[in-house]
Amino acid sequence: MAHYFKSVLTVLAARGLQAIIVSVIVGIVSFAMMQALPGDAAFRIAAGRYGYDMMDAAAAEAVRLELGLDAPWFVQLWGWLGQLAQFDLGNSLVYGTPVVDEIATQLGYSLLLAGGAVAASLMIALPVGIATGLNPNSLLDRICMGLSIFLRAVPAFALGVVLVLIFAVQLKLFPVAGFRGIENLILPSFTLGIGLAAVSNRVVRDAVVDAMNSDWQLFARTKGLSARLTLTRHVLRNAALPVVTYVGVQLAYLIEGVVIVETVFAWPGIGHALVHAIFGRDIAMVQGTALTLGLLYVALNLCVDLACRGIDPRERAL
Amino acid sequence: MNTSIQVKALSVFAGKECLLGPVSFQVAPGGTLVIMGETGAGKSLIAQAILGTLPAALRAEGDIYINGNRVDQLPQVERAKLWGRDIATLPQEPWRALDPLMRSFGQVQEAHRFVARRSPDEAHQATQSAFQTLSLTGAEQRLPGALSGGMAQRVAFAAATAAKAPILLADEPTKGLDAERHSKVIDLLAEVPQAGGTLLAITHEATVARRLGGVMLVLREGTLVEQGPTAKVLNAPTDSYTQSLLDADPQNWPVSAPASLGETVLTVKNLAVARGNRKLFQEFNLELREGEKLALTGPSGIGKTTLLDALAGLLKPQSGTVLRDPSLSRHGIQKLYQDPPAAFPDRISLSRTLKDVARLHRTDWNEVLHHLEQLGISPALLNRRPDEVSGGELQRISIARALTVKPKILLADEPTSRLDPITQRETLAMLAGIAAKTRISIVLVTHDQNIAQKWADRTISLVAAPASTE
Incomplete structure (x- = not known):
């Protein structure tokens, strides 16, 4: 210990x-x-x-x-x-209120959106990646490959607008924009999440393919474990390692995406605030929000490091 | 007749090319079948065909019966139901066969729990007693990466046999084990037929075959060259290939000519090394002379590999000094690894790997080709990837790669423990020839006393450090 x-x-x-x-x-x-x-x-x-x-x-x-x-x-x-x-971010030049107070409210919303986006991306990437990884080069695998390339190529703001048109305007399932309740979280989360999942599902797939071709996977089978137990006890944990590391790499994309998607959905988060502060030349706010986003990136990477240590006992072994 | 395994006219094809067979044999409960042959002779294909784990590109023909039931036409799901319960398999590469992220206790316990279907408490106890029987006490919480080759082999054995399947397939079970462990594993295997089970052992060592007895098949390049009772085949082989296989046993090697020694190239004084918090041995002293062939022996797990790392300067010694001759360049010491596939990048062709090294060290490519030729490697092989050549070829290519750097000292970590005896003898003879010609000093780590005595100029036997009181 x-x-x-x-x-x-x-x-x-x-x-x-x-x-x-x-x-x-x-x-x-x-x-x-x-x-x-x-x-x-x-x-x-x-x-x-x-x-x-x-x-x-x-x-x-x-x-x-x-x-x-x-x-x-x-x-x-x-x-x-x-x-x-002195840990003093100053006052907003426009509103005169302390920048720290402004950011404290906005940061919560942004973290909620970032969390929602990662959750949405894992909800898509894990099942798709595992299914394609267990059946590499199948029809499903090739279709997912094509879809992934297409979705990664679509910019977040365009995807956001398309989702709004389909699910908010036409089907009226979710609100268009703003933040009134948890139902507002769905569309922006998936806008970001689909972009993240477009790449991470392929990473999951490759990790699963590698694990399934390993000698230890075959030995787990021949010692008598069922395919399901081999998957849950050995394959997934080994495959999780590259996936978690990759999700860390994706955080850069996530932070960039938060700025754009918050603007598209009028989400009261820190990215939205940054864009407004730039237009208003609210220098203190711009500096404060940019700084927070930078530190957020460091903090999220820290979480990834700790998660990797949790999964991989070799990191903490002798 | 009541048979455990019966094989009728088994052949294995890759496309139209026949890799193996046809072979036919049968083993009854309480019987032993030994399959002997050099690397690439198709020995493992027989085991894979019986299990149903042939790679997708290969196709088996012929009839296979397990306990009287024909299995070769069953769907894969049905064949998998036999694994662990009717047929246990000892893997060829125990290190790679263990999940790198799970502690060894867990990997055995899960077999007791889910394959033998014991309750969690019973599984725990059964695992504990298995670790005791196999003298693995203390290794329970270690990850496979921290196990020695011999320990990994025993952990795999404990996991494979948890559900006491009556048939045991053992593919090269003694590969890379020291003499003491070697005979322990053979004892373990010999218990299987004594208890009424069936043993199918694949080996290239005549000593293993002799001790296991039973009946024997000798394969050469996929063709059956001899078949009969083991004792008879070993004592009076009718085929010249069988004879050459027996001659290649290190016991029967001639003693090599002593090398003429030059200046001292490496001086080691009072060296103590530790892996993690485990102290391995202390007060190791050595003076290595130019052109000298030195063998290091010792039981598995004592830290032979760690000592080599310290000599190579890859690991900081706990105390003591490793002094290189000042004339040695930074790359003057090179290491050969035990597991050749792990020492090459997977997806890059061998020629690119070698050319990169040659370019980096400004070595003439013709010189590399010359080394390869000396080692009996055809340049055509270099277009392949590491997994497309045999282990013996790959190890010889890794020797050529090390020579590309023009080292003065070569540290060889059991470089032939995964090779069959004929290839082993050739490879070590080539290494000795190169040492004599280029005046390189070689430190060979081996678990085989016979190799040490016959091949080296001098042998150092490592003994364990007294248990530390920390």
Whole structure:
């Protein structure tokens, strides 16, 4: 057991260090990108605060002075990094509320969507991948291969719109957008989940094919275990290892997808907030949300590492 | 007559090509059948045809009866019902036959639980007593990767025989085992016919055949060359091939000429190594001279492989020093592995693997071809993938690969334990010839005292470290 905790601590330390590095890089890059955006930031922020009809050059000038937007870029960067080091994300430039509070609400929604997407993708990828893996090169296998390529090639926003048209507009099974209850979760989850499953079902399939062709699979059979017991006791666990690792790799796609799909479905999550903050030049919000998404990626990878250690006893053995 | 296994005119085809047969034989309960022959002779095909596990590309013809019932025309699902309950199978590669993610106790226990259909408590007890009988105590919680070859073999034996199937098929059961384990496994196997069961053993070792007795088939390239009572075949073989197979037994090898020794190339002082928290042995001392052929022997599990890793600099010693001669380059020490298929990338052709090594070390390709020729490997074989050549060929290709790096020291970890005696003798003779010609020093790890005595200039026997008090 001591070995197990030691290896978990190693993982935690490595991911902790990665989190710090990600914070600094994302902090600098998001700052630089906001600086590089064309247009007058003070003007856009003033418009966000008072509405386009209610603001004028004087209001924009007041905003500029209040937020210190006229200071040289390195002074602003230094101020931002200094705040970051104190775990202070500042206040929204548009709403004046603390960024942390905004993100805390949105993050919950985004995690719900991400969780829903992973669940949806596994619901599709596992049965399809196992069925095709047990019957490689069958008709089913080839059809799934074609479908996978097609679905992976369709961008998430297009898939989302198609799902809305079929299941919300035509069949009226699910609401179109927004968030009122759990029924709103289904369509965006599957929009993301189908894209994830399009690749991961093939990974499951290959892992199952490899396991089924192994010497230990044959020996499990010839020592007398039934095909079903061999599958559940040996094949699935061995096949799970590459699959879990791959799901970790897919998280990058997931985070990118969250930004797009939340916008399509008006989902009150962090990706939606990021897009709005960019339009409103709410620099503090952009930096805060980008940072959260970066750290989310590190945290999800940590979960994958720990899951792999749970499945593979070799990692924690002597 | 009451028979356990009866085979009538069995042939195995790959497309139109006949790989085996026709062979016919029958064994009654209490009987033993030994199948002997070199690698690639089709010995395993017989076992696979009886079990119904031939690869999909192969086709069997002929009649097979198990306990009087014809099985060769049964659907696969029905044949699978015999596995574990009527026919037990010992795998050829015990390491690869065990689930790498399940501890050894679990792999035996599940056979008692689900195949012998015992209650969880009974299965647990039966597994415990099996581990005791096979002197596997202490290995219960180890993963297959942490077992020695001999231990893995015994774990597989315990799992395969849990449901006490009356027929046991053993494919090369003593491959890679040290002398002591070797005779223990033979004793285990010999108990099967004594208890009224039926044993079908595939081997290339005459000593194994002699001790198991019964009747014997000798195969060469898929053709039956001799058949009769084992003792008679071994004592008075009528076929010249059988005779050459017997001559290849290390017991009957001539003693090799002593090498002329040069400077010291490797000095080891007070070396102690550990795998994980397990201390293996300590105060190992060695001075290896140029051109020397050294054999390291010792019981299985003592850490022969780990010692080689330490000598190669792949493993940090717990204490002591391994000092290379300064003239040795970084790649001056090369290692040959016990399991050749595991030492090659699966899906890449052999020629690409070799060419990559040659390019990396700026070795002339003609030189590589010359080594291959010396080792008796035709260049045409290189277009194949590692799983498309025999184990003996692959091991010789891996020797050629190691020589491509122009090493001064070759560490060979039981390089021939998976080969049949004729190929083994040829391979080791080639290795000795290369050592004499190129002045390479070779450290050969072997469990076979006969090989050590006949082949090496000097033998070091490893003994276990006293149990640590930690």
